[in-house]
Amino acid sequence: MSKLLCSVSLLAFIIVFSACSSGSASAQPMIGGRIGINIGNESLDPDPTAGTGVSAGSHVGILVGPQFDYWFSHNWAFSTGLIFDQKGIGFSEQGVSDNYVLGYLEIPLLVKQAFATGMVRPYIFLGPSIGFLLSATYNPPSGQGASQDVKASYNGADFSLVGGAGLSIDINGPKIFFDAAYALGLVNIDNNQQTGDNVNIKSRDIRIAAGVMFPLTGE
Numbered sequence: 487m488s489k490l491l492c493s494v495s496l497l498a499f500i501i502v503f504s505a506c507s508s509g510s511a512s513a514q515p516m517i518g519g520r521i522g523i524n525i526g527n528e529s530l531d532p533d534p535t536a537g538t539g540v541s542a543g544s545h546v547g548i549l550v551g552p553q554f555d556y557w558f559s560h561n562w563a564f565s566t567g568l569i570f571d572q573k574g575i576g577f578s579e580q581g582v583s584d585n586y587v588l589g590y591l592e593i594p595l596l597v598k599q600a601f602a603t604g605m606v607r608p609y610i611f612l613g614p615s616i617g618f619l620l621s622a623t624y625n626p627p628s629g630q631g632a633s634q635d636v637k638a639s640y641n642g643a644d645f646s647l648v649g650g651a652g653l654s655i656d657i658n659g660p661k662i663f664f665d666a667a668y669a670l671g672l673v674n675i676d677n678n679q680q681t682g683d684n685v686n687i688k689s690r691d692i693r694i695a696a697g698v699m700f701p702l703t704g705e
Contacts, residue, residue: 514557515702516661519567521550522695526573526588529671529688540579545587547572555598555699563598565611570620573644573689582627588640588675588689590617594648605656610649615669617644638677644689645673660700667693 524547535542553567569592576585596613622637652665671689678684 513559516555516557516699517552517702518555518660518697518699519550519552520569520663520695520697521548522693522697523547524549524572525692525694526575527690528573528575529686529690531686531688532684534683534685535577538579540577543576543578545572545574545576545585547574547587549693549695551592553697553699560603561600563600565596565598565613566594568593571617571691571693573617573691584627585625586636587621587623587625588619589621590644591620592617596648600654607654607656608651609654609665610651611665611667612649613647615646615648617646618642619644619675641673641675641677643673644671644675646671646689646691648693650693654699660698662696662698664696666695669693 525544526547527542527544530542533542549569549571551567551569553565553569555563555565557563571590571592572587573590574585574587576583592615594613594615596611596615598609598611600607600609602608619637619640619642622635622640624634624636626633646669648667648669650665650667652663654661654663669689669691671691673688674686675689676683676685676687
């Protein structure tokens with residue numbers, strides 16, 4: 487798995503530096519922020535709910551944070567930031583539900599490609615994202631006790647491959663954007679030594695966000 491992580495990160499940086507070397511005078515740094523929702527789920531292997539009547543589902547959380555884009559040209563950029571991201575999973579049985587909510591500080595390292603010219607421009611992006619666990623909470627069914635801190639049951643970091651698409655609109659310098667992405671967790675986030683189980687848990691997230699970016703220099 488460590489070889490896979492290194493390969494994904496290396497590929498992202500190769501694309502970034504290739505874009506940098508072919509950049510032009512149109513290079514443009516931009517700073518801003520994004521806010522949105524994370525529709526989180528988890529891959530469980532083996533699935534402990536199999537045959538129990540319990541069904542696993544998604545948990546809707548928030549994502550918010552500053553973002554920095556460096557456009558090497560009109561079409562290529564490197565995008566990063568500090569994103570607070572709520573992942574997790576929900577469970578239900580006969581109308582009774584509970585969930586696990588995991589809060590991460592994520593650092594995405596994304597390559598972005600924009601298309602077309604003019605005010606409205608579609609774009610795609612791809613790259614790794616490193617998440618550092620800030621909190622993990624178990625919320626039992628309503629009326630069955632208080633929320634519990636379960637941070638010790640999870641590893642301190644997650645590593646995901648993020649890919650998505652969006653649309654940016656130029657408003658005379660600043661740009662507003664809307665995008666959606668899928669984050670595929672690549673590492674086991676379950677602390678097996680703490681929980682004593684052999685379940686392999688990997689995050690799965692759909693991210694929908696909007697934001698605004700401001701140029702740091704004149705174009």
